[in-house]
Amino acid sequence: MPEAVGVIETLGFPAILAAADASVKAARVTLVYFDxxxxxxxxxxxxxxxxxxxPAIAAGIEAAEAAYGGQVITHYIVxxxxxxxxxxxxxxxTEEVEQFRI
Structure with missing residues (x-):
């Protein structure tokens, strides 16, 4: 199955937390990086x-924008x-996230 990577950048931690939570709950994806x-x-x-x-990125964007003060700066899918x-x-x-790989 072809793999993809999606990224979301937000202003503020609550927005990225909401985006990460919604993304992994919306589809069979693995969170591989945060910074x-x-x-x-x-x-x-x-x-x-x-x-x-x-759909995971779409759900993450929606959740980030719904978070109080949340602002999505940019997003992209490769x-x-x-x-x-x-x-x-x-x-x-990475080994750190391999246990969560779907």
């Missing part, structure tokens, strides 16, 4: 089948990321 950007921005990366990442992108960017399944 802080600058100026109160946070982002997550999820992985899964292309048909699963699309279907079938090449190995070079996976090896350079923090998008791979």
């Amino acid at each position: 802080k950007a600058e100026s109160g921005r946070f982002y997550i990366a999820i992985r899964g089948g292309i048909s699963e990442v699309k 279907p079938n990321p090449p190995e070079n992108v996976e090896s350079v960017l923090p998008l791979e399944y």
Whole structure:
């Protein structure tokens, strides 16, 4: 099954928490990365089948915007990321998240 990666960046922690929660509950995806950007921005990366990442990102965006003061800065989906992108960017399944891989 072709894999995809989806990312969401928000302003404020409650919005990214809501996005992460909604994303993993909306479809068969795995949260593979979380980090802080600058100026109160946070982002997550999820992985899964292309048909699963699309609704998961949509649910995450909706939940983030519904969080009090939540603001989605940007989001993007990459279907079938090449190995070079996976090896350079923090998008791979790590040992830490492997137990949650669906």
